[in-house]
Amino acid sequence: MLIIAGLGNPGAKFAGNRHNIGFMAVDAIQRRPGFSAWSKKFKAEISEGELAGEKVLLMKPQTFMNLSGEAVGEAMRFYKLGAQNIVAIYDELDLAPAKARIKLGGGHGGHNGVKSLDAHCGRDYRRLRLGIGHPGAKELVHNYVLGDFAKVDRDWLDPLLDAIADNADMLVKNEDSQLMNKLALAVGSRADDEATKPAKPAKAAKDPKPAGQSHIRQARNVNQPKKLPESGPMAEMLKRMFSKKSED
Structure with a gap:
């Protein structure tokens, strides 16, 4: 039994x-x-x-x-x-x-x-x-x-x-x-x-909203007009450079 x-x-x-x-x-x-x-x-x-x-x-x-x-x-x-x-x-x-x-x-x-x-x-x-x-x-x-x-x-x-x-x-x-x-x-x-069974592929990450470019991307974009600093050591140096060119 x-x-x-x-x-x-x-x-x-x-x-x-x-x-x-x-x-x-x-x-x-x-x-x-x-x-x-x-x-x-x-x-x-x-x-x-x-x-x-x-x-x-x-x-x-x-x-x-x-x-x-x-x-x-x-x-x-x-x-x-x-x-x-x-x-x-x-x-x-x-x-x-x-x-x-x-x-x-x-x-x-x-x-x-x-x-x-x-x-x-x-x-x-x-x-x-x-x-x-x-x-x-x-x-x-x-x-x-x-x-x-x-x-x-x-x-x-x-x-x-x-x-x-x-x-x-x-x-x-x-x-x-x-x-x-x-x-x-x-x-x-x-x-x-x-x-x-293969794992389901992860969803692709969405691109960030184009609210603005990073400072690195801005630096790489040569077509963007550059805004010169109006004060500080850099501003003084640029003034001296441009004033010499105008004298020449």
Whole structure:
């Protein structure tokens, strides 16, 4: 038996959040034929079905992200399973949008849902991490992950979720590298386009208003009549020069 647990926060308020991509993934799997309607058990919404000839329990913990491990751990103990029978699907800030990675074990990377899973289930479960990108600064992370995906994100998000659902049997068969290939093919061109898209050229600076020329430009403009100084040392010197010419 395999538990596939998507991580997220319960309630309509959070449904479209980047932090809820794990919920979105198991929702996509549940919509495929052979899975029961969602019901409540183990502090979670669960759906039972079968993939590749093996029983599968889909889970969406309803304990809020920070306590996700309570629900998954309860189900794991009920069915007398180990961490090796769990696949967790969740958002990853350190992966570009549309990218996916899967691994066995590892650190939590600051993800509170994963911290909770580690505490209640051990660390030796498989982790399907779905990239959502990083906002660029630590202080922006909270609002970013609890913000909804933009409309333009659907161009890669929908194909990614569909590919996870279409190839979920690979999770049961431990065909992780083949699954990554399938996901990359589903969104590869979109992900590559985003990664290689050239930055928009900066707008050309507007010419300054022709209110007047700089003193340097005035000095270079030989056609401009020069106004002689009327006082000061320069004025005295010019007077002497011109008076000599007139005497000659």
